[in-house]
Amino acid sequence: MKVGLFIPCYVDALYPQVGVATSKLLHYLGVDVTYPPKQTCCGQPMANAGFERMSRPLVEKFEKVFKDFDYVVIPSVSCSAFIRFNYPKILSNCTVSEKVYDVVEFLHDILRVTALPGKFPHVVSVHNSCHGVRELGLSSPTELSGPRFNKIVDLLNLVSGITVKEPERSDECCGFGGMFAVEEPDVSKRMGEDKLADHIATGAEYITGPDCSCLMHLQGIAQKEHKNIKFKHVVEILAAGL
Amino acid sequence: MRKEELFARLRANTHQQFDMPDMDIHALKYPDTLQQFIKMTLSSGGKIVRLKKDGDLNAAIAEAYPDAQVIASNIPGIKADRNPDLVAEAQDLNRTDVGVIRGEVGVAENACIWIPQTMKEKAICFISENLVILLDEASIVDNMHEAYARIKMTDYGFGTFISGPSKTADIEQALVMGAQAARSVTVFLLS
Amino acid sequence: MSTLHAKKAREFLKEPAKITHHDQTFWGMRMARDKMVSQIPEWEELREKASAIKRHTISHLSDYLEEFSSNLKKNGVHVLWAKDAEEFNQMVLKILTDHQVKKIVKSKSMLTEECGMNDFLMSKGIDVVETDLGERILQLMHLKPAHIVVPAIHITRQQVAHTFEADGISPEKGNDDPTYLTRCARNSLRSEFLEAGAGMTGCNFGVAKTGDVVVCTNEGNADMATSMPKLHIAAMGLEKVIPDYESLAFFQRLLCRSATGQPTTTYTSHFRKPRPGGEMYVILVDNGRSDFIANPDHWETLKCIRCGACMNTCPVYRRSMGYSYSFFIPGPIGIDLGMLKDPKANSGNISACSLCLSCDDVCPVHVNPGSQIYLWRQQLEHFGTANSEKKLMSWGMSWVYRNYSIYNMALKVAPLLNYVPKSIIGNPKMNPWCVGHLMPEFVRKPFHVLEKDLEKEYEKKSKIEP
Numbered sequence: 101m102k103v104g105l106f107i108p109c110y111v112d113a114l115y116p117q118v119g120v121a122t123s124k125l126l127h128y129l130g131v132d133v134t135y136p137p138k139q140t141c142c143g144q145p146m147a148n149a150g151f152e153r154m155s156r157p158l159v160e161k162f163e164k165v166f167k168d169f170d171y172v173v174i175p176s177v178s179c180s181a182f183i184r185f186n187y188p189k190i191l192s193n194c195t196v197s198e199k200v201y202d203v204v205e206f207l208h209d210i211l212r213v214t215a216l217p218g219k220f221p222h223v224v225s226v227h228n229s230c231h232g233v234r235e236l237g238l239s240s241p242t243e244l245s246g247p248r249f250n251k252i253v254d255l256l257n258l259v260s261g262i263t264v265k266e267p268e269r270s271d272e273c274c275g276f277g278g279m280f281a282v283e284e285p286d287v288s289k290r291m292g293e294d295k296l297a298d299h300i301a302t303g304a305e306y307i308t309g310p311d312c313s314c315l316m317h318l319q320g321i322a323q324k325e326h327k328n329i330k331f332k333h334v335v336e337i338l339a340a341g342l
Numbered sequence: 343m344r345k346e347e348l349f350a351r352l353r354a355n356t357h358q359q360f361d362m363p364d365m366d367i368h369a370l371k372y373p374d375t376l377q378q379f380i381k382m383t384l385s386s387g388g389k390i391v392r393l394k395k396d397g398d399l400n401a402a403i404a405e406a407y408p409d410a411q412v413i414a415s416n417i418p419g420i421k422a423d424r425n426p427d428l429v430a431e432a433q434d435l436n437r438t439d440v441g442v443i444r445g446e447v448g449v450a451e452n453a454c455i456w457i458p459q460t461m462k463e464k465a466i467c468f469i470s471e472n473l474v475i476l477l478d479e480a481s482i483v484d485n486m487h488e489a490y491a492r493i494k495m496t497d498y499g500f501g502t503f504i505s506g507p508s509k510t511a512d513i514e515q516a517l518v519m520g521a522q523a524a525r526s527v528t529v530f531l532l533s
Numbered sequence: 534m535s536t537l538h539a540k541k542a543r544e545f546l547k548e549p550a551k552i553t554h555h556d557q558t559f560w561g562m563r564m565a566r567d568k569m570v571s572q573i574p575e576w577e578e579l580r581e582k583a584s585a586i587k588r589h590t591i592s593h594l595s596d597y598l599e600e601f602s603s604n605l606k607k608n609g610v611h612v613l614w615a616k617d618a619e620e621f622n623q624m625v626l627k628i629l630t631d632h633q634v635k636k637i638v639k640s641k642s643m644l645t646e647e648c649g650m651n652d653f654l655m656s657k658g659i660d661v662v663e664t665d666l667g668e669r670i671l672q673l674m675h676l677k678p679a680h681i682v683v684p685a686i687h688i689t690r691q692q693v694a695h696t697f698e699a700d701g702i703s704p705e706k707g708n709d710d711p712t713y714l715t716r717c718a719r720n721s722l723r724s725e726f727l728e729a730g731a732g733m734t735g736c737n738f739g740v741a742k743t744g745d746v747v748v749c750t751n752e753g754n755a756d757m758a759t760s761m762p763k764l765h766i767a768a769m770g771l772e773k774v775i776p777d778y779e780s781l782a783f784f785q786r787l788l789c790r791s792a793t794g795q796p797t798t799t800y801t802s803h804f805r806k807p808r809p810g811g812e813m814y815v816i817l818v819d820n821g822r823s824d825f826i827a828n829p830d831h832w833e834t835l836k837c838i839r840c841g842a843c844m845n846t847c848p849v850y851r852r853s854m855g856y857s858y859s860f861f862i863p864g865p866i867g868i869d870l871g872m873l874k875d876p877k878a879n880s881g882n883i884s885a886c887s888l889c890l891s892c893d894d895v896c897p898v899h900v901n902p903g904s905q906i907y908l909w910r911q912q913l914e915h916f917g918t919a920n921s922e923k924k925l926m927s928w929g930m931s932w933v934y935r936n937y938s939i940y941n942m943a944l945k946v947a948p949l950l951n952y953v954p955k956s957i958i959g960n961p962k963m964n965p966w967c968v969g970h971l972m973p974e975f976v977r978k979p980f981h982v983l984e985k986d987l988e989k990e991y992e993k994k995s996k997i998e999p
Binding site for chain 3 (some may be wrong): 107113119120123141143146148155235242243271276278284285287292316317319
């Protein structure tokens with residue numbers, strides 16, 4: 101199984117440690133991982149803003165770079181969801197859309213990880229990012245009827261010493277939404293403040309989730325409000341000790 | 343607008359057509375249908391009185407509504423001061439303390455009772471301050487699919503499902519019983 | 534870069550406690566809905582089939598309307614067809630003047646709101662009395678509904694008391710207890726029901742097979758409005774028709790649970806024939822619907838049964854309130870309907886969505902209102918309403934991402950931003966990100982630089998551990 105690693109633009113520029121954790125963890129688990137050079141962006145921000153046509157060259161490039169891998173793994177649910185559901189509409193004969201997995205999905209569903217080496221003796225509050233919940237199925241959406249599950253929680257519970265909590269409104273949107281955060285800054289801020297308060301109320305030391313864009317939004321608000329809570333992407337916790 | 347114009351435009355503008363789905367549904371059934379009906383009636387704000395079919399209904403009405411002065415009904419055997427079949431105008435039923443009407447089908451999932459119009463003035467079902475609904479225990483079904491398979495209209499051409507008293511929460515979400523219609527509903531479950 | 538919705542929302546958000554109350558109220562309704570859903574194991578199947586029934590009906594709409602109207606006529610009901618709002622209003626006026634009606638009582642109808650019927654009739658000297666308590670309060674306060682099911686949710690009990698006192702509905706000055714105020718409204722509206730010459734209702738579902746007009750209320754006001762006055766006018770959008778009772782069961786079970794988290798409305802009334810000695814009219818209204826059907830991406834908006842679940846769950850609606858939207862219906866479905874009706878006028882609502890898709894999951898008939906907003910966004914350029922700053926930003930990002938050497942250079946330079954004084958970069962007017970956030974830190978070594986070191990590390994390890 102040949103796996104291609106895609107590190108999204110904002111992870112590359114702002115949270116490279118998430119890329120490092122992903123790479124190290126996959127390597128530790130014996131996966132044959134390649135990081136093709138000269139990666140940039142999956143094209144989501146422009147499309148969500150309403151300019152899907154501006155994403156097209158990036159979609160074509162992604163297809164070209166990753167078409168020969170068996171899987172493409174990405175530490176971002178929003179990018180993974182965009183590629184899986186929107187690429188086939190933008191590019192006919194797209195092959196990558198079926199191969200793309202968010203790293204949590206990949207670990208849980210493909211590698212079926214049952215043990216992890218690390219320790220993380222802290223209380224964490226899980227941020228269930230919308231794309232993960234409602235598009236990739238990382239957890240059962242609270243709106244739907246059916247059995248309850250959460251793949252993020254399952255994986256985190258493999259890490260020794262951890263206490264995993266979820267906020268009361270466990271899958272309400274944080275208010276980032278890409279350009280939404282700058283086009284509707286007041287609503288976005290209010291949504292983020294409420295979500296942050298909900299996480300803090302769990303007593304957690306860390307907020308963790310499968311997408312750095314949500315975490316960036318919450319962290320930016322926490323810093324502005326001098327709230328003393330830390331942030332880590334889920335894969336950083338899963339790769340603890342590596 | 344002539345309907346032919348409209349239909350022509352609708353047909354021209356419809357690009358894809360879809361079939362009806364398979365209508366089979368494994369709808370909710372209760373281990374004890376009667377108990378569920380009672381439970382849902384109580385939680386909708388309604389009251390339940392259990393009686394034998396040949397019991398003294400008038401005594402039961404007096405017990406449920408001891409202060410009632412004006413009773414309306416067209417049901418034979420019910421001691422009524424007003425009859426919705428015989429009033430000159432619907433307005434004449436105003437200030438009725440208790441309206442006594444008959445339900446045909448009860449629905450356990452939501453405490454709905456189907457009340458076809460069997461009187462000249464349906465106002466009795468709504469204008470009465472309090473309602474007594476007579477319902478045969480044996481005519482309670484589990485869910486709305488079963489109910490809709492059974493209901494019939496009468497010649498009057500009106501029927502309604504009533505579940506509990508009239509209510510509103512329009513002022514600051516505070517639930518108030520007795521908005522525009524019945525302030526209380528008592529279901530006489532007959533066996 | 535501020536849209537109409539963003540500007541209005543900013544004003545409402547200046548009262549955080551009010552927004553908290555609004556948000557918690559609607560989250561409560563969403564939770565009540567979830568509780569109902571957990572009690573119905575077949576819930577997702579109900580949604581699937583209801584959606585399929587609607588797709589079938591709407592794609593055969595002329596056949597069902599033919600069946601419906603033919604049965605209405607057989608039952609002695611007059612059937613009229615209104616092309617648009619203006620024709621509808623004129624038809625209602627004619628019916629009322631022909632019957633010498635001076636006062637009409639009406640139960641809730643968003644369709645009459647859509648057509649601006651109340652103002653039109655009032656301007657012609659006809660007294661229109663709203664009888665849904667929320668709508669009546671708004672009518673007396675000269676305000677518009679802020680939600681399609683609980684229209685006066687934003688009005689406080691003190692405001693209601695004040696209004697009722699001013700209009701002579703409440704005799705006890707200063708008494709703002711909701712039960713007391715509801716009783717006052719009951720007494721006042723009772724006289725209206727008794728005196729009115731006509732009653733108007735909307736229509737939740739029109740049953741083609743039998744000709745039934747089905748109206749669902751908690752208050753019983755639709756029934757009161759049609760039990761005394763001898764003239765009943767029902768206003769119905771074309772898309773409200775459904776095939777038969779078997780279909781109706783699905784919608785009846787889904788509607789109230791989705792809307793308010795109750796297992797049913799108190800009253801589910803079927804109007805089939807005029808009252809003895811009375812007359813009944815059904816006015817079927819198009820007002821653009823026959824054109825919406827032609828839109829391949831958005832025709833399924835016509836499946837909507839007006840439950841309001843999408844706005845209850847929408848985190849943006851809950852924190853910006855109904856009056857932030859330019860269309861008479863707010864929230865996700867309001868954004869979609871507004872774009873269908875008048876895209877240029879309503880493009881300012883399209884920003885009011887973080888694309889969380891919670892609304893897609895609660896919609897009882899799979900309208901997928903959130904997914905439709907994403908599609909509407911792609912069309913703003915075509916309507917000429919795309920935001921030029923957003924377009925430039927998107928183009929700029931696209932250009933940087935397409936040219937790796939520029940991207941690489943940008944990342945090398947970006948850490949300098951960390952040193953720009955907060956007074957400049959943190960200025961919300963220059964940088965809207967900083968309305969709510971501090972800037973994130975750009976790293977000296979992005980992943981693609983660190984990765985080279987990682988590769989070396991892996992290689993070293995594989996040499997040590999064969």
